[in-house]
Amino acid sequence: DGGITQSPKYLFRKEGQNVTLSCEQNLNHDAMYWYRQDPGQGLRLIYYSQIVNDFQKGDIAEGYSVSREKKESFPLTVTSAQKNPTAFYLCASRRQAHQPQHFGDGTRLSIL
Amino acid sequence: GESVGLHLPTLSVQEGDNSIINCAYSNSASDYFIWYKQESGKGPQFIIDIRSNMDKRQGQRVTVLLNKTVKHLSLQIAATQPGDSAVYFCAENIRGGYQKVTFGTGTKLQVIP
Numbered sequence: 070d071g072g073i074t075q076s077p078k079y080l081f082r083k084e085g086q087n088v089t090l091s092c093e094q095n096l097n098h099d100a101m102y103w104y105r106q107d108p109g110q111g112l113r114l115i116y117y118s119q120i121v122n123d124f125q126k127g128d129i130a131e132g133y134s135v136s137r138e139k140k141e142s143f144p145l146t147v148t149s150a151q152k153n154p155t156a157f158y159l160c161a162s163r164r165q166a167h168q169p170q171h172f173g174d175g176t177r178l179s180i181l
Numbered sequence: 182g183e184s185v186g187l188h189l190p191t192l193s194v195q196e197g198d199n200s201i202i203n204c205a206y207s208n209s210a211s212d213y214f215i216w217y218k219q220e221s222g223k224g225p226q227f228i229i230d231i232r233s234n235m236d237k238r239q240g241q242r243v244t245v246l247l248n249k250t251v252k253h254l255s256l257q258i259a260a261t262q263p264g265d266s267a268v269y270f271c272a273e274n275i276r277g278g279y280q281k282v283t284f285g286t287g288t289k290l291q292v293i294p
Contacts, residue, residue: 073224100280111270112225112284119280128283159224166280167213167232170272172224 072096075160075173081181082147082154090145090176092160101143102161102170105129112159118143147178155179193291200261202288204254204271213274216245216256218267219287225270228256258290266292 073094082088094101100119104112114127118137132151137143143162147154157177161170194200206214212233217225231238231245231254238245244257254271268287275281 102282104284111286112272114281114283117281125281127281161224163280166274169215169217169227169230170225170282172217172226174224175222 073160073162073171073173075158075176077176078174080176080178082178083181085149087146087148088178090147090158090160090178092143092145092173093141094143094162094171095141096162096164096171097140098162098164098171099140100163100165101137103127103133103135103143103145104159104161106157106159106175115145115158190286191289191291193293194261195293196261196263198261200256200258200265200290202256202258202269202290204256204285206252206254206271206273206285208273208275208283209252210276211273212276214245214247214254215272215274215282216243216254217270217272217284218265219270220267228269261290261292263292263294266290 076091102117103115106112113129115133116127116135118124121140124135124137134146157175159175160173163170215230216228218228219225229240229243229245231247242259246255268289270284270287272282272284
């Protein structure tokens with residue numbers, strides 16, 4: 070079955086530590102996205118990528134970094150510069166504009 | 182700044198009644214709109230979409246209406262069922278070279294049996 074896989078489901082970060090969230094898709098989609106969701110709130114765009122080796126900052130990119138070396142993969146690193154990283158992180162992909170995004174089941178990041 | 186927003190944070194409806202969830206947007210460059218349903222602890226699921234050259238689109242038990250004059254989007258769910266209980270988000274695709282998609286705050290739909 071085609072889909073998006075996010076791992077791990079739960080992640081804990083220590084102070085001053087960088088952590089990387091994995092997102093893999095086998096849908097052959099060009100565009101991929103990372104969103105952050107805080108309790109009782111909507112999704113805020115962190116980064117998005119339209120094509121391999123290219124990505125754009127979203128609305129809340131500070132403290133985060135991404136790479137897009139392969140079409141299937143779009144990992145998100147939460148750096149120590151992100152002072153409030155506790156949230157639910159969602160990855161999405163889509164084939165092209167004017168088509169809906171497909172979402173993974175998220176990674177919940179907490180601070181130790 | 183321009184954003185997508187929702188009028189009602191929580192909506193309670195009786196099972197079998199129709200539900201209407203509203204969304205206001207302010208970005209005139211948006212050309213494609215999507216409604217998603219999110220259940221607790223899961224990623225959003227696609228419900229229905231509409232392009233800016235349309236006013237209405239129907240799916241199975243769902244209808245999306247787009248009023249570009251007042252920049253308003255609505256999702257109508259017919260004969261609401263307990264399984265419809267979830268948070269509903271509207272999202273907008275901003276026209277341009279990159280595929281930026283932004284989301285509204287969300288409306289929680291509670292179906293009363």
